[in-house]
Each structure stands twice: as C-alpha cells, then as structure tokens.
Amino acid sequence: MGEEAVLVLDCGSTNVRAIAVGQSGTVLARAAEKNVTIADPQHENWHYWPFEQLFDKLVTCARRVAQEVGPERIRAVTVTTFGADGTFLDAKGSLLHPVISWKCTRTLEAQEHVSNYIDPDRLMTLSGVGRFPFNTLNKFVWFRENHPDLLANAEHFLFMSSLFTHRLTGRLTNDATMVGTAQMTDLKAQDFSAEILDAVGARRSLFPETVFPGEVIGPLLPEMATALGLEAGIPVVSAGHDTQFAIFGAGASADQPVLSSGTWEILMARCATIDLPSADIFQDAFTCEWDVKRGHYTPGYQYVASAVVEWVARVMYPDLSGSEKYDIMIRDAMAAPEDCLGMTFHPDMLIGKGEMSNLSLDVDRGILFRAALNGLVKRLQTGLALLEQVGRFKASKLTLVGGGTRNQFWTQLKANALGIPIYVLDEPETTVLGASMFAMQGAGLHASAEAAREAYALQAHVTMPQ
Secondary structure, three states: OOOOEEEEEEEOOOEEEEEEEEOOOOEEEEEEEEOOOEEEOOEEEEEEEOHHHHHHHHHHHHHHHHHHHOHHHEEEEEEEEOOOOEEEEOOOOOEOOOEEOOOOOHHHHHHHHHHHOOOHHHHHHHHOOOOOOOOHHHHHHHHHHHOHHHHHHOOEEEEHHHHHHHHHHOOOOEEHHHHOOOOOEEOOOOEEOHHHHHHHOOOHHHOOOEEOOOOEEEEOOHHHHHHHOOOOOOEEEOOOEHHHHHHHHOOOOOOOEEEEEOOEEEEEEOEOOOOOOOHHHHHHOEEEEEOOOOOOEEEEEEEEOHHHHHHHHHHHOOOOOHHHHHHHHHHHHHHOOOOHHHOEEEOOOOOOOOEEEOOOOOOOHHHHHHHHHHHHHHHHHHHHHHHHHHHOOOOOOEEEEOHHHHOHHHHHHHHHHHOOOEEEEOOOOHHHHHHHHHHHHHHOOOOOHHHHHHHHOOOEEEEOOO
C-alpha cells in the first residue's frame, strides 16, 4: 500500500493546493488551482475571497491527489491559509457576508477610525499585533460603522481556515494561530481581550472554541469524504496561519529565528517568553503573534526586500531580461567595492522613505545594487536585534527560506553581517510540511509534531560567515 500520509489543503493568495505528505516527510502528490479575489461591483478596490469557489477548487485538488495516492493511505486532513481574514455566520452556519480579503482597501479608512474606540498604543501593546490595514479588528470597525445590524445579529465569526474545517466537519472552532493575527486578543493571556472587544462592540460569544494546531476538530463528514474522494471519519486536524507553519516546518525550535525571503522579508522566531518594552517598538515593522505551541509566541519583523531588488533590476538593468539579468546583477555586485565608495541605500521604499546618499560620478549600477543589498542586510540586523531583545534569546543560527535563497551572494552578505551560520533548506515546501507535521500528530502517525519533524530529517546547506 505504501506509507501512510496526510492531506494538506493550502489556500494561498495566488493558488489553492492539495498536497499529500507521507510519514517520512516525502511529498507524494500535489494539485493546484489558481486563486483570485472578486472585486465589489460598486467599489473596484474592495476585494472578497469567493469562498464557495475556493472550497470547490480545494475539493477538485483533493480528489486528484487522492486518486493518485490512493484514499486508503490518507489518514488525516488539515488546512492552512493566510491570516486575519474571516466572516460572520448565522445560527445555521451559513455565511452572512463575503469574506473581505486582506487586499481590500476599505479597511484603510477603518484603521484611521480605530482611535475613536481605543488608544492605538494600548491596542498594540495589549494584542502584540502591529498596525496593519488587514487586521481583523479593522474589519470589525468597518462593520460597526457600515453594517451594525450584521454585527449585532451574527451568531459566529470564523477565520478562514476554520470556515473550511467547519465545512468538512460541521464543528465550529477557530485555530489559535489565526486568532493571534486579529489584533483583538490579549497576547500574554492568549485569549480574546474583553477590553478590545468591548471597545469595538464585539461579543465574546461570536467566537467559538479556540483550538491549537494538532488538535482534532472532528471526523470528516461522509458527504465531504465523498466529495474529496477520501474515507469518511478520518480526523480533520487543526492548522491555521501559514507563516507559523512555515517557521515550524523550517525546523525552528525555541529561540531560533527563521527568515522568509521574498517580495517581503519576514523575520520571525519562536519564543517561550516575550517582553514588549513600549508601543514605540511597533513603529518599526514589528508584530507578535501566537506560536503553534500553546503559551509560546512568534515575534516578527518585516520589510520590503525582493521588491527592492526588482526595482533596481527594472531601473538599472532595462537592457537585460530573464535569468541573464540576475546573473549579471549579482556578478556586478560581487565586483563592487565592499564600502560602495561610501554610497548608502536605505530601502524603505514602500512608504516613500527610500533614500540613496553620498552618490558620486564613480557609482555604477553594480555599486548601486550592492548598496541596496547592504541596506537590506542592515534591516535584517535591526530586526534580529529587536527579536532577540523582546524574546530574550541570542541567535546561534538563522534558517532561510523563500525565493531570496537563490541569491547566494546576498545570503553570504547576511551571514557576514550577522556573524552566524545561515541554513538554507533543500525542501521549499516548509509551510505544507509544517502543517503536515501537526496533521501527523492528530492522526497518531507520529507522537507529536516535533517527532514528525525529526522523522522528516530535513536537509539544509550552510553558509558560514566570512
């Protein structure tokens, strides 16, 4: 029959996927469908997730994987997705409103109104979550101001991953790693904050039981098993926010930082304690969410990264294309003097604060690109120092995942600046692997998610500081 496996349903922003992972951590089969938001007919910048379409696509993907692997080998199902998004349900479990996407601009105005209900500094220090437009809290403010009747009459609010698991099992829950993204909780207590809920007029009873990753939500309903091509009654196991599972799947134990390097670089660590000095910390792209392990925390620091590289490529290397462009960019940066002839590049370009200083006629595009990489590395240094401060740890290594790992020169600059080795995993599917480890726990295929991770024997290559 082959090794037993679990099925991970991964709802991402660009693709929805079903991936079967075996007991040894091998990806056995995968299937994917495109994911897109739907614009509001009256407001082109308002976006929804078409939940029914997404669910149907996940079902289609699951059936294809089950047919390839064999349904008898799939011993559990779990769901992972992006954080913060969700919607209201009525007493029968039907959606009362489309799922507002994190891409939707209506929350920008709502975010500006938050101070009418609660002091923003108090909000951030209590919840641990930074000031982001997509925070669930901002959606509650928008509903309070625009649809108070819906907020008053709704029976439940489910986050995105739990909307799917509710459909699969009939049980109402919310995964803890999703709840921790909402900016509506008490970080230290790891529960919803009565102070925040009261401020925005939300009832605690809206939110069903919070479950942590690895907990069994319930058995797969017979009609859902038929739709997915799986056996009825196998456990549906809680997972949730994709970032936390990427960190765990990358091999991070307590006090070990992981850097996801892509359009954004997101630096996070898993910490047993957390110490937020003041609200000022949130002014520098800091946030803190709940870890996959109860009573632990995941502080994070994020900044635009590969998008800066793409800007340099577009502006300074318009004559090149494809892989040749990036090969030549890296070659030019390696040939540039380490001090970039005194030129500095501050890469905070998303909010109009990017700066280049000490330009001279001797600066060419290779020097400019190296200065940009140096600037991004300094952001990483700042972020790691911040995480070490609030998490009370000292990093001995950094694990690197994501598309940025393909630039070995950039990786070497990071290792040199931090003075610690950088581990780059050979397996790119860290989010799916992380979620599968908790599904293995729930299915009883491994004693714990940690045991599953050990059995997977993740391989990495190491870049040492020079």
